[in-house]
Amino acid sequence: RxxxxxxxxPFNVPEGATVAFNCTYSNSASQSFFWYRQDCRKEPxxxxxxxxxxxxxxxxxxxxxxxxxxxxLLIRDSKLSDSATYLCVTPTGxxxxxxxxxxxxxxxxx
Amino acid sequence: xxxxxxxxxxxxxxxxxxVKIECRSLDFQATTMFWYRQFPKQxxxxxxTSNEGSKATYEQGVEKDKFLINHASLTLSTLTVTSAHPxxxxxxxxxxxxxxxxxxxxxxxxxxxxxxx
Numbered sequence: 001r002x003x004x005x006x007x008x009x010p011f012n013v014p015e016g017a018t019v020a021f022n023c024t025y026s027n028s029a030s031q032s033f034f035w036y037r038q039d040c041r042k043e044p045x046x047x048x049x050x051x052x053x054x055x056x057x058x059x060x061x062x063x064x065x066x067x068x069x070x071x072x073l074l075i076r077d078s079k080l081s082d083s084a085t086y087l088c089v090t091p092t093g094x095x096x097x098x099x100x101x102x103x104x105x106x107x108x109x110x
Numbered sequence: 111x112x113x114x115x116x117x118x119x120x121x122x123x124x125x126x127x128x129v130k131i132e133c134r135s136l137d138f139q140a141t142t143m144f145w146y147r148q149f150p151k152q153x154x155x156x157x158x159t160s161n162e163g164s165k166a167t168y169e170q171g172v173e174k175d176k177f178l179i180n181h182a183s184l185t186l187s188t189l190t191v192t193s194a195h196p197x198x199x200x201x202x203x204x205x206x207x208x209x210x211x212x213x214x215x216x217x218x219x220x221x222x223x224x225x226x227x
Contacts, residue, residue, distance in 0.1 A: 001161040032213035043203050043218040051213065063185070087153075097144065097218055100154040 003027065003099050004088050010105040017078050021104045023088030024070045033071050035062055036087040038103065044087055048073070078108045112136060114206050116219025123194055123226055130190045131222045133160075133204030139184035140206035144216065145177075148201040160187040160204075194226045 003078045013019045025033070032051050036044035048055050050071060052061040061074040075082055087103040113135045123129050133143055143160040158179055159167040166179035178190040191198055201223050205216040 032215075034215045041201070041223070046215050046217065049215050091213060095217055096142065096214055097156065097159065098205075099156060100146075102153045103220045 002101060003092050004090060004101050005054055005083045006086075006088055006104045008102050008104060010107050012107045012109055013078055015078060015080060015108055015110055017108075018074065018076045019078055019106065021086055021088075021106075022070050022072050023104075024058075026069070026088070027092070028066075028069060031091040033062075033064060033088065033090045034072075034098070035060075035073050036089065036100075037084040038087060039084050044100075047086070075106075078106075080106050080108050080110070082106060083108045086092055112220075113138075113208055113217035114204065116204050116220040116222055118222055119220060120130070120223040121225070123224070125195050125226055126191045126193055128190055129194055129224060130188055131202055131204070131224075133187045133189070133206070133219050135185045135206045135208075138206075138208045140187075140208075141184060143181060143187040143204055143206045145187075145189050145219075146203045146205065154203065156190075156217065160189075162187075182190065191224065196226045199224055200225045 006023045032078045035047040037047050038044040048062050049065050059076045063072045083107045085103040089098045092099045117132045124200050141162045145157045147157050150155045159206045160179045160181040162181045168174045172189040181187040203221040205218045207214045
């Protein structure tokens with residue numbers, strides 16, 4: 001079973017919409033989670049770290065549900081520049097090693 | 111600002127030649143760095159863990175003699191793709207954690223796009 005699983009999308013939403021992605025994880029002992037965004041042909045950039053129940057940064061909110069083993073990312077008032085692939089990841093095998101899935105592709109349209 | 115610097119950003123080389131990619135941590139020491147590779151429309155795949163002062167740890171299926179990793183200082187790791195072939199054309203990205211904790215996020219270099227002709 002994969003460490004994390006995400007719906008690959010793409011999700012097409014109009015500008016200004018609120019959109020949420022879910023990410024399920026298999027290891028109930030996972031302590032930390034990260035959301036990265038990756039633009040086409042670019043490196044991943046850290047968007048948010050989640051260590052407890054959730055985190056909020058401006059238009060972005062991450063919620064962690066340990067009972068159901070999923071973490072969500074909510075984007076409010078989406079903008080064209082939010083179009084990217086969003087990667088959910090948690091360290092595996094101890095240390096900082098991160099195993100990535102294919103992520104969820106978001107396309108924000110006019 | 112950038113936390114991890116990677117050079118070159120892109121390189122085109124002929125089949126059979128070797129290419130060296132540098133990854134530097136800026137303003138912090140990284141005892142461990144990670145090298146990833148990403149093919150078009152695929153996820154990042156971890157190739158190896160670079161350990162300062164010791165041998166790198168390679169993931170299953172990654173040839174250590176083809177992808178040479180050197181981590182000679184606390185701020186520099188290099189990946190050399192030896193005898194490159196067209197199938198090695200890919201996006202190579204290094205990463206490091208600024209914090210020493212086991213649950214700290216990784217910061218990525220800007221990546222190196224390798225094209226082997």
